[in-house]
Amino acid sequence: MTDEASAPGHENPSPVSEVELLHTLVEDGGFWRLAPSWVPRTGYAPPTPAVLRRVAAGLRGGLER
Known part of the structure; x- marks a missing residue:
């Protein structure tokens, strides 16, 4: 089983694009x-x-735990 986020061609979106x-x-x-x-x-x-920045x-903080 592969991790889609690390598979070639599946780049992680930037935080700005995730907020968007x-x-x-x-x-x-x-x-x-x-x-x-x-x-x-x-x-x-x-x-x-x-509010969007918070x-x-x-x-992001939840992902880092």
Whole structure:
């Protein structure tokens, strides 16, 4: 079994592109299929750049553990 991330032709995306991918997923509504139906779908403020930086840092920190 091979690790896709280390297989030739499968480069790891940069942290910036991972944040962009997450942002695109949320913008397209893809997040909501992961949330229970009782979670409100409206009324949230768009994330600020500072919030996105904290999320990205937290995700990177979780990968390093």
